[in-house]
Amino acid sequence: MRTEPRTLLAWLCARDKVTYRRFAKDFTALGVRLFGNSSASPTCGETQFRRWTGGQLQGLPVTEACQILEAMWPGYTAEQLFGPPPTVDPQAPAKDLEERVRMTAEEALEGADATASTSISDNTIEELRDQVEAVARRYHLVPSAEAYETVDRLRLAIERQRDRTQVPVQQQQLMILNGQAAALLAVAAFDLGYFPSARALARTAAVFGETTRFTPLQAFADGTLAYISYHTGNATEAVAKATRALSYGGLGDMAGRRHQAIKARAHAHLGDVTSARQAILLSSEDGSGHQDDLHDGVGGEFAFSLERLAMSTSTTALIIGDVAQAEADARRALDLIEQQPAEEQSAHVRAGAAADLAYARLIASHVDGAAEALQLVWAIPEERRQTGIVVRTARIGRHLNRPEYHGSPLPRELRERVEEFNRASPPHRIGPHIGLLAIES
Structure with a gap:
């Protein structure tokens, strides 16, 4: 018979579907990040995990373990985690319903496509496009970690559909969406401080842009690579990437504004004041009214207000x-x-x-x-x-x-x-x- 959680930690593990194996993996990884890869870094065996979640611990674990747990569930203190679970979760019904509705919609859409052997419904691609646009436009409203998780799930959904169609135009559309998802993941990884991963994801977006000849995506990816470069001490490379971003055809005025601003910062980091000022002036020009399907069409995180x-x-x-x-x-x-x-x-x-x-x-x-x-x-x-x-x-x-x-x-x-x-x-x-x-x- 299933018992009710005795601690907030147990309640959170149940809510987030955290098994012992996943808990131990995350706990150990965070321990290495916080305290280094040494024998002194805390670990948690399965017996200890059962004691923690079963309310059998007297007092609190060692300070390092408490810090790791607080990093695993930001917003909660160790005292709260080992305290009693909440009596009610006012957000749970709405969240559960929202998740059920989302999963039902996805399953229904996948079921409608299940009989197709070499193609998928165009409605499936439209739905995925709507989801990418929604994430891009809401990016500034959610924490970067949450945005990353959402986009990564969406990327996997796009990949599944790519495996189900052999129609060239559908493959093209799905690769563009995949590239947009990779570009958003690059931004989120950078915002979280994962610079090598951000660079790899931006390059992935650039490859999708190049393969599909979707130049706005190529430009956005190169712009992202440029600011990753100057933040990691490679201002010369940043200027080159920003210059290449500006060289693509088919870009709107907003894209030009973004990449001139990035180029200005790169020149500034190089100490080239004259070029930096020139790029600042170019970034502030009114433009000619041109738009493109990414910076203007999708907008959100792809835009540059x-x-x-x-x-x-x-x-x-x-x-x-x-x-x-x-x-x-x-x-x-x-x-x-x-x-x-x-x-x-x-x-x-x-x-x-x-x-x-x-x-x-x-x-x-x-x-x-x-x-x-x-x-x-x-x-x-x-x-x-x-x-x-x-x-x-x-x-x-x-x-x-x-x-x-x-x-x-x-x-x-x-x-x-x-x-x-x-x-x-x-x-x-x-x-x-x-x-x-x-x-x-």
Whole structure:
């Protein structure tokens, strides 16, 4: 007879369908990330797992084990995990129903196609296209880890359909969708701090774009490869990738805006101020009204809004030492965000612009103004603190370590807040910390 969970940990394992084998694998992997691959890294045997989930533990496990468990279920403390399970889960019925409806819809659609031997229904491809577009347009509203899981499931669904059709036009359409999914996975992997994986996924998207001759996807992938390159210290390669992204035909004005902004940042990292300023000017041009099927048609994470452009220009201006332009563009980004409907406002762009504004004020020795701007950064929930925000706040922390701030209460408080803020971010908590140390130094 099945018994009710006695701890929150047991309840979460049951809810998330976590078996002992999966638990042990995740626990060990997180232990290695947090504490290194050594004999001192905590592990959890099956007997211990049964004691933990069975409510048989007196007190709490060792500190390291508690930290791993808290990383496995962010938002819960060790005390809560070993405490009693919730009496009710108000979100469960809605979530369960939503998942059942989704699974029913997918199973019904697959069943309708089951009799086809060499092709699939065009409606199946339309449904997959709708799902890709929905994920792209909602990307800014969900944590990167959640977005990654969603897109990866979608990628597998697209792959299954590719195996079921031999019709060239359907293969073409599914490869484009597969490439879009890979591009979104690359963005999510970068936001979580997994730079080698992000690079591999962006290259996968580029291959699908090249194979299908879908140039907007090729351009987007090269743009992503460019910013991965300059974040990992390869500014020369970043300029080359951004230049190639701009060379494809069939791109709309928004695509040009995105890749000029990326190119400007790459030139800035190289110290080429003249080229950086030229790219900034080109990124701000009105264009000729051209659009393409990815940056404009799908939009969402594939788009490049004016507020995102302003945030990017602010960061580039800081790198080349133009503090006045950096502050002006950061303010403009924040003003543009406030003009958008709440459901279209990007927390990442808001926090990035606020961090740039704070840094510009610090350079101008306006510490109180920096503290005010940082209030928008502190408001970002832990699970939404992406790589771009972590890099910007780490730069602020380094600046606050300068000798002239030693002994001053407010700079010390801000520096400590930065360390705490970044320590709780997904790139530090679940990502490969070594990569972040490289770009934060």
